Amino acid sequence: MRNVQALATGIVLLLLTIGSSQARPIDDTLSTASRCASIADLRNWLDCYYGAAQPVRASLGLKPALKAQIDLATAPPSGKIPPAEVSLRNGVMAAAFQCNGNADTRQWLDCYYAAVRPARIRLGLEKATAIADTAPATPPPGFGLDSTAPKRAPDHIMARMHSYSFGRDHRFRLSLDNGQVWQQLEGDDSFARWNKPADRYTVRISPGMFGSYNLQVMNKPGMFKVRRIQ
Numbered sequence: 114m115r116n117v118q119a120l121a122t123g124i125v126l127l128l129l130t131i132g133s134s135q136a137r138p139i140d141d142t143l144s145t146a147s148r149c150a151s152i153a154d155l156r157n158w159l160d161c162y163y164g165a166a167q168p169v170r171a172s173l174g175l176k177p178a179l180k181a182q183i184d185l186a187t188a189p190p191s192g193k194i195p196p197a198e199v200s201l202r203n204g205v206m207a208a209a210f211q212c213n214g215n216a217d218t219r220q221w222l223d224c225y226y227a228a229v230r231p232a233r234i235r236l237g238l239e240k241a242t243a244i245a246d247t248a249p250a251t252p253p254p255g256f257g258l259d260s261t262a263p264k265r266a267p268d269h270i271m272a273r274m275h276s277y278s279f280g281r282d283h284r285f286r287l288s289l290d291n292g293q294v295w296q297q298l299e300g301d302d303s304f305a306r307w308n309k310p311a312d313r314y315t316v317r318i319s320p321g322m323f324g325s326y327n328l329q330v331m332n333k334p335g336m337f338k339v340r341r342i343q
Contacts, residue, residue, distance in 0.1 A: 138168035139221055143210060145186050150202065152185070153192025158202065159232050161185040169222050198235075205229050208334025214303040215336065217322050224336050227329065269319035274311035285337075289316065294343035295328065301338040305330075 142165050149161035164182030171177070194202070205228050212224035233239040270291075277287035283304050284297040295318065297305075307314060307330070315331045321338065328339045 138172040139213070139218065141168040142166050142225070146209060147206065149186065149189050150194075150206075151191040152189050153194055155195075155198055155201075155232060156236055157185060157190075159229065159236065161189050162205070162229055162232075166222065166225060169218060169225070173219060173222065201231055201235060204334070205232055211303065211335055214301065220321065220327070220336070227336070228334050231332070269317055271315060271317050274314045274316060276311045277307060277314075279305075286342075287311070287316075288343075292343075293341060295326075295339045296342050297328075298325070298338040298340060303335050303337050305335070305337065307333075 145165035145168075146162050149158055149165060152158040152161055160179075160182045164178050164184070164186030167178045167183050167186065177183070208228035209225050212221050212228065215221040215224055230239065272289040272291045272293070275288045275290045277285055279285050282299070284299065284301065285305050285307075286294070286296045288294045290312075314333070317329045317331065318339065319327050321327045326339050326341070328337045329335070
């Protein structure tokens, strides 16, 4: 409980330093989500986390979050958090805070929702292999290469890593088991912290804004901007 509250307090204090005149819907969402830390029940905490996203949803013109979720985020109840859930919640909030590397608000919101996936898995709302189950059987060879991409390209590919390496700037270059090679964009300020053998990671790559591509690693927080180089 102390660790969760400490992280939540730290986020709130950091956001307050921005100043109310510069507050954004994203800042409001993170501040509200941090206050959800007082909720004991994990399912209610998840609903509070979703309700906290309402300022961003409103700014994007999206359908409002459920009223029950918004109510929880507005006045989260207090309780004792099970010790086994402390690291889980800390990880979710840390991953959500890292979403600030996404300049596009819609991409930020997608990242924010992806960050809570470990809690959904713990609650049985999602399978750990759910993303992999949607992978195309044979990714098209032209995916990511504009000059050869088919007119009706899929909206994403899934593949297992074959190898990866980090440059002096800590950005990565990786190859997939389908033969494709991708590199993190220089302008991306999110940094991967992989330390396991490459074949332990499964990645999802999908088109982003203005011809860019987004890479996510299954069961890992964060989203990275990449380009295909081979």
